Amino acid sequence: MLELIDLRRRFDDVVALDGVSFEVPDGRIVGFVGRNGSGKTTTMRIALGVLHADAGRVMWQGRPVDAVTRRRFGYMPEERGLYPKMRVREQLVYLARLRGTPKGLARSRATELLEILQVVGDPNDRMETLSLGNQQRVQLAAALVHEPDVLVLDEPFSGLDPVGVDVLAEVLRGQARDRGVPVVFSSHQLELVERLCDEVVLIDRGRIVARGSIRELRAMRARNLWRIEVPAATDGWWEVVPGVSLAGRDDGAVVLELNGDADPQRILDLARAEGDVAAFGPVRPSLSELFREVVAE
Amino acid sequence: MSSEPTDRGTWRLVARRDFWVRIRERSFLISTLINIAVISILVLARASSVGGSGPSFDLGYVGSPSIATGASQLGHDAQPPIPIGVHAFADQTTANAALRNGSVDAVVVGTHLIGLTDIPDVLSSLVQASARNAAVTALLDRNDVPQTERDAANDPTPLVLAVLQPAPPHRSENAAVAFVGVLLLYGQLFGYGIWVASGVIEEKASRVVEMLLSAIRPKQLLLGKIVGIGTLGLAQLIVISSFAIGLAFATNAINVSSSAFGAAGLVIGWFILGFAFYATLFAAAGSLVTRMEELQNVIVPINLTILVSFFISIGALQDPNGRLQVIASILPTSSALAMPVRIVVGAAPAWQVAVSLVALVGSTVLLVPFAARLYSGAVLRTRGRVRIREAWRSAE
Numbered sequence: 001m002l003e004l005i006d007l008r009r010r011f012d013d014v015v016a017l018d019g020v021s022f023e024v025p026d027g028r029i030v031g032f033v034g035r036n037g038s039g040k041t042t043t044m045r046i047a048l049g050v051l052h053a054d055a056g057r058v059m060w061q062g063r064p065v066d067a068v069t070r071r072r073f074g075y076m077p078e079e080r081g082l083y084p085k086m087r088v089r090e091q092l093v094y095l096a097r098l099r100g101t102p103k104g105l106a107r108s109r110a111t112e113l114l115e116i117l118q119v120v121g122d123p124n125d126r127m128e129t130l131s132l133g134n135q136q137r138v139q140l141a142a143a144l145v146h147e148p149d150v151l152v153l154d155e156p157f158s159g160l161d162p163v164g165v166d167v168l169a170e171v172l173r174g175q176a177r178d179r180g181v182p183v184v185f186s187s188h189q190l191e192l193v194e195r196l197c198d199e200v201v202l203i204d205r206g207r208i209v210a211r212g213s214i215r216e217l218r219a220m221r222a223r224n225l226w227r228i229e230v231p232a233a234t235d236g237w238w239e240v241v242p243g244v245s246l247a248g249r250d251d252g253a254v255v256l257e258l259n260g261d262a263d264p265q266r267i268l269d270l271a272r273a274e275g276d277v278a279a280f281g282p283v284r285p286s287l288s289e290l291f292r293e294v295v296a297e
Numbered sequence: 298m299s300s301e302p303t304d305r306g307t308w309r310l311v312a313r314r315d316f317w318v319r320i321r322e323r324s325f326l327i328s329t330l331i332n333i334a335v336i337s338i339l340v341l342a343r344a345s346s347v348g349g350s351g352p353s354f355d356l357g358y359v360g361s362p363s364i365a366t367g368a369s370q371l372g373h374d375a376q377p378p379i380p381i382g383v384h385a386f387a388d389q390t391t392a393n394a395a396l397r398n399g400s401v402d403a404v405v406v407g408t409h410l411i412g413l414t415d416i417p418d419v420l421s422s423l424v425q426a427s428a429r430n431a432a433v434t435a436l437l438d439r440n441d442v443p444q445t446e447r448d449a450a451n452d453p454t455p456l457v458l459a460v461l462q463p464a465p466p467h468r469s470e471n472a473a474v475a476f477v478g479v480l481l482l483y484g485q486l487f488g489y490g491i492w493v494a495s496g497v498i499e500e501k502a503s504r505v506v507e508m509l510l511s512a513i514r515p516k517q518l519l520l521g522k523i524v525g526i527g528t529l530g531l532a533q534l535i536v537i538s539s540f541a542i543g544l545a546f547a548t549n550a551i552n553v554s555s556s557a558f559g560a561a562g563l564v565i566g567w568f569i570l571g572f573a574f575y576a577t578l579f580a581a582a583g584s585l586v587t588r589m590e591e592l593q594n595v596i597v598p599i600n601l602t603i604l605v606s607f608f609i610s611i612g613a614l615q616d617p618n619g620r621l622q623v624i625a626s627i628l629p630t631s632s633a634l635a636m637p638v639r640i641v642v643g644a645a646p647a648w649q650v651a652v653s654l655v656a657l658v659g660s661t662v663l664l665v666p667f668a669a670r671l672y673s674g675a676v677l678r679t680r681g682r683v684r685i686r687e688a689w690r691s692a693e
Contacts, residue, residue: 045507045677048511049510049511050507050510050511050677051677067304067513067514068303068304070511070512071304071512071513073511075508075511077504077507077508077511079504079507079679080504081503081504081505081506081507081508082503082505082508083499083500083503083505084503085318086318094310094314095508095512097310098307098310098311098509098512098513099512100304100307142508
C-alpha cells in the first residue's frame with residue numbers, strides 16, 4: 001500500500017498542498033481528480049521524490065519511502081519527455097537499468113511493452129521520428145519497463161486516441177489485478193475514471209475534499225433524485241407527499257428530490273394513479289456532476 | 298541472505314550513456330579532426346624552423362674576390378655553419394640584374410656592399426668581418442709579421458660563455474611543448490565544459506530530467522554526466538597527445554623525449570583536476586536555464602575565467618616567475634592552465650605545485666555539494682531562467 005500522509009508544500013506565497021492524505025491499496029486503481037492547479041502534479045512529484053514536501057510523509061508497505069525504494073516506482077510525469085535523439089528501445093533499456101533492472105531483462109521487457117502498447121515503428125527508431133501518440137505510448141512503456149511495484153501516472157490518458165485509451169486501461173487493470181500493483185493516476189476524463197477506478201480522490205485547492213468508491217461518493221454527496229415521466233399527469237401531482245420537491249424538468253419528465261423518509265415507491269403509486277408511467281428511475285449523478293458539486297462548495 | 302539493494306554506482310550508467318552518445322556525434326569527430334589539424338600545423342611549423350639547416354646566402358662580387366671568399370670562409374667556420382655561395386660578376390650592371398632576379402642576396406663592389414632592398418644582418422656582419430680581416434692582413438703583410446704570430450692573433454682562444462641566471466636546459470623546446478599543451482588543455486576544458494552545460498540543458502529542455510530524477514538522485518546524475526563527458530574529453534586528449542608526440546618525433550620538431558612525455562602527462566593530469574572543477578560550475582550554470590540560446594548568458598563568468606587563465610598561461614611561457622603567473626598557478630580558478638605551463642618550462646618549485654594541487658582538489662570537493670544543490674533545485678524548473686537564490690532555496 002502506498003500512503004501519503006499530511007503532505008504540505010508552499011511555493012513562495014502560494015500554498016500548493018495543504019495537508020494531502022490518501023492511500024492507494026495494493027491491487028487497486030485510484031483516480032486522482034481535481035481542477036488545474038489544484039495540487040495533483042505537486043502531490044505526484046512528491047510521491048516520486050522529484051520534489052520535496054515541506055511536511056508530511058510518503059510510506060510504502062508501512063515504511064518511509066527513500067531513494068532506493070523509489071526505484072521500484074513507475075512514474076509518468078505530466079511534462080512528457082524522453083531523449084529525442086535516442087533510439088526507442090535503447091532509451092527504455094536505459095531507464096529500466098537506472099532503476100536497477102538487469103540489462104537482458106530490461107531489453108526483453110522493452111520489446112514486449114512496445115508490442116503490448118502497440119507502438120508503431122521500429123524499436124531502433126529515434127524517439128523524435130515517432131508521432132506524438134506513439135511517443136506517448138513509449139512514455140507509458142518507460143513507466144512500466146522495470147516492472148514497478150507502484151504506478152503513479154500524471155494524466156496518462158491525455159493525448160491518446162480511443163484505441164490507445166482502451167489499451168492503456170487494459171494494461172492498468174492487468175497491473176492491478178495480476179501483479180497487485182497499486183495504481184494512482186490523474187485525469188480530467190471523468191467518465192474514464194468512473195469506468196476504470198476502484199476509488200476516486202478529489203482534490204481542490206491543495207486539500208482532499210472527497211474520497212471513496214464512486215458508490216460511496218454518490219451516497220455521501222448526491223441528492224436523492226428520481227426522474228419520472230407520466231405524459232397524462234396534471235402538474236404538481238407529487239406535492240401531496242411530504243419531503244418531495246421539484247428539482248427540475250427534463251424532456252417531458254420531472255426530476256423530484258426526495259428528502260427524509262420520502263419513499264420512492266409511494267411516488268410511483270401516485271404516478272400510476274395519474275396515468276401510464278413512461279419512465280421511472282433514480283438519477284445517478286455522474287462523477288463530473290459530483291465533482292462540480294463538491295468543488296462548488 | 299541477500300544484501301539490501303542500493304543505488305550506489307547508478308552514476309556509472311549515466312556516465313556510460315553520456316560517453317557513448319557523444320562519441321557517436323558528428324561534432325566529436327569534427328573537433329578531433331580540427332584538433333589534430335591545428336596540432337599538425339604547430340608541430341610542422343616548429344619542425345621547419347628547427348629541422349632546416351638554417352639560413353644560407355649567395356654573395357656576388359665585382360672585381361677582387363678576396364672579401365667575398367673571406368666571408369664565405371668565415372661562414373663555413375661558424376657554429377652552426379652558414380653556407381655562403383660566391384658568384385663573380387663582370388660588371389655592376391650584370392650584378393644588379395642578379396640582385397633583381399634574386400639569385401644573389403648582396404654584391405661586394407669595391408668598398409660597397411650592395412643589396413636590393415636590404416641586406417641580411419648575418420650576411421653583412423660576415424662581409425664586414427671579412428673586410429676587416431683583409432685590411433688587417435694587408436697591414437700585417439706590410440710589416441712582415443711572421444705566419445706563426447698571425448695564426449695566434451687570428452685564432453684566439455674562444456671566450457668562455459657564462460650567464461648569471463641560467464635558463465633550464467631545452468628552454469625553447471620546453472616552451473614549445475608547453476604552448477601546445479596549454480592550447481590543448483584550454484580547448485578541452487572549455488569545449489567539454491560547455492558540453493556538460495549543454496547536456497544538462499538538453500535534459501531540461503526535453504523534460505526527460507523528471508523521468509531521470511524519479512529514478513536516481515540529482516548528485517548521481519550530475520556525477521555521471523561529468524564523469525562521462527570528462528572521460529570522453531580525456532580519451533580525445535590522449536589520442537591527440539599521442540598523435541602530437543608521434544608527429545613531433547617523426548619530423549624532428551623535438552628531440553628530448555622526457556619533456557614531451559612529461560608534458561603530456563601533466564596536461565592529462567591537470568585536465569582531470571581542472572575539468573572536475575570547471576565542469577561542476579558548468580553543470581550548475583546549465584541547470585539555471587532551459588534553452589540553448591540562454592546558455593551563453595549564464596556561462597559568461599566561467600568562460601572569462603578560463604580565457605583569462607589561458608592568456609596568463611601564455612604569458613607564463615615567457616615569464617614563468619612573474620607575480621601574476623605565480624598567483625594564477627596557485628589559485629584554483631586558473632591553476633589548471635597556468636601550473637602545468639610553469640612546471641614544463643621548469644619554473645615551479647615543488648611547494649607551489651603542492652599548494653596548487655591541494656587548492657584545486659580542495660575547492661572542487663567544496664564546490665560539488667554546492668553545485669549539486671543548485672542543480673537539484675533548478676533542474677526541474679523548466680520555465681524560464683532560475684535565479685541562483687531561488688534554486689538554492691528550493692532544494693531544501
